[in-house]
Amino acid sequence: MTVSASAAVTPDFLARIPKADIHLHLDGSLRVETLIELAKAAKVSLPSETAEGLQTLVFKEKYADLPDYLQGFGLTCAVLQTPEALERVAYELAQDCIAENVPYIEVRFAPQQHTRPGQNIADVLRAVDRGLARAAAERAASPEVVSGAALPFRYGIIACAMRFFLPAFSPSYAELFDALPSASLPEIHGLASLELARACARLAADEGLPVVALDLAGAENGFPAVEHQAAYQAAAEGLLYATVHAGEAYGPESIYQAITKCHADRIGHGTWLLAADRVTSASVKDPQAYVTRLAQLVARRHITLEVCPTSNLQTLPEIPDIAHHPVLEQLEQGLPVCINTDNRLISRTTPARELGLLAAARADTAASLRPVVLEGFRTAFFSGSPAEHAAYCARAAALYDQVAAVP
Numbered sequence: 001m002t003v004s005a006s007a008a009v010t011p012d013f014l015a016r017i018p019k020a021d022i023h024l025h026l027d028g029s030l031r032v033e034t035l036i037e038l039a040k041a042a043k044v045s046l047p048s049e050t051a052e053g054l055q056t057l058v059f060k061e062k063y064a065d066l067p068d069y070l071q072g073f074g075l076t077c078a079v080l081q082t083p084e085a086l087e088r089v090a091y092e093l094a095q096d097c098i099a100e101n102v103p104y105i106e107v108r109f110a111p112q113q114h115t116r117p118g119q120n121i122a123d124v125l126r127a128v129d130r131g132l133a134r135a136a137a138e139r140a141a142s143p144e145v146v147s148g149a150a151l152p153f154r155y156g157i158i159a160c161a162m163r164f165f166l167p168a169f170s171p172s173y174a175e176l177f178d179a180l181p182s183a184s185l186p187e188i189h190g191l192a193s194l195e196l197a198r199a200c201a202r203l204a205a206d207e208g209l210p211v212v213a214l215d216l217a218g219a220e221n222g223f224p225a226v227e228h229q230a231a232y233q234a235a236a237e238g239l240l241y242a243t244v245h246a247g248e249a250y251g252p253e254s255i256y257q258a259i260t261k262c263h264a265d266r267i268g269h270g271t272w273l274l275a276a277d278r279v280t281s282a283s284v285k286d287p288q289a290y291v292t293r294l295a296q297l298v299a300r301r302h303i304t305l306e307v308c309p310t311s312n313l314q315t316l317p318e319i320p321d322i323a324h325h326p327v328l329e330q331l332e333q334g335l336p337v338c339i340n341t342d343n344r345l346i347s348r349t350t351p352a353r354e355l356g357l358l359a360a361a362r363a364d365t366a367a368s369l370r371p372v373v374l375e376g377f378r379t380a381f382f383s384g385s386p387a388e389h390a391a392y393c394a395r396a397a398a399l400y401d402q403v404a405a406v407p
């Protein structure tokens with residue numbers, strides 16, 4: 001079957017095609033009703049007890065700046081402190097994605113923000129895996145999947161190390177500061193990441209848990225990825241993949257570090273990859289040549305940019321609308337790009353909505369949007385065999401074409 005070049009990208013089309021969401025934060029993607037319930041149970045006070053109130057005060061469509069965007073995470077992390085709560089939100093997230101024809105997701109979060117004495121990194125990751133696995137098992141038995149009309153639900157878990165944290169961020173971080181009173185802040189950040197990478201590598205190797213990659217999240221400006229080089233080395237030696245939030249709140253040199261110091265297989269956001277005017281290092285004599293060579297390397301090595309348009313529009317006021325988003329030029333240059341939500345609750349979005357934004361800006365047809373949608377499946381840190389991954393991607397492409405062929 002061939003894709004009709006003229007098939008229009010309508011909301012119905014976007015709802016029906018299979019989609020992947022591989023840049024998706026667990027703690028930014030709760031159901032608002034679940035947050036309210038969990039907060040009551042955990043005695044966490046919220047600025048409002050209703051979904052409407054929280055959507056007016058915290059989870060907004062527009063944010064003043066990054067700190068405004070980030071305040072919601074304080075609330076969601078506060079209620080996600082037990083294995084039961086983590087398992088529940090992971091299960092519900094999978095269910096919400098399945099309901100939207102998003103059969104493949106990679107869920108990321110920072111385990112060390114949920115650990116405490118008696119609840120270690122492994123406990124936290126196992127809880128999230130239980131929720132996702134339960135949803136996957138239920139979906140596998142559904143008539144749509146059994147008949148082959150829909151893809152089975154598959155997932156990976158990505159563990160986020162943090163570029164920056166303070167003792168107040170979690171009991172585990174506080175213990176680390178207490179135990180290492182002479183260490184510098186960068187040393188403590190790097191050691192926490194190293195411990196996380198080792199724990200993830202062990203879980204993947206010894207228990208077969210689908211912890212597929214290490215990520216680096218948090219304040220980018222002033223907290224360079226190079227401080228986490230040892231952690232990424234341990235992840236690589238543990239056969240984990242690497243992704244790094246980079247080029248979002250800092251320029252191309254942050255992406256350079258992610259690739260040269262952290263073995264990045266993918267880049268989270270990568271918004272400013274082509275922004276020569278954001279190169280700050282005095283040692284770079286020709287910023288334009290620098291970003292051109294960096295982009296060449298990203299394309300040649302197929303280091304996919306995990307672009308999250310709405311999130312960027314909400315936190316980067318220098319991008320006034322999607323028509324000015326650097327993703328348009330990145331795609332024109334042929335760079336590998338996939339489209340993701342970042343945070344379903346905090347950005348108030350879905351994969352279909354994000355693809356719709358891009359499609360409107362580029363006047364996409366089904367045929368021109370196809371490579372962007374399928375890139376999310378292709379570049380996945382798929383936990384099955386290479387043959388299974390290839391078959392899964394082929395099935396996603398066939399289902400896409402089936403939807404595109406129906407007028």
Ligand SMILES: [Zn+2]
Nearest residue numbers: 025245268342
């Ligand atoms: Zn992110």
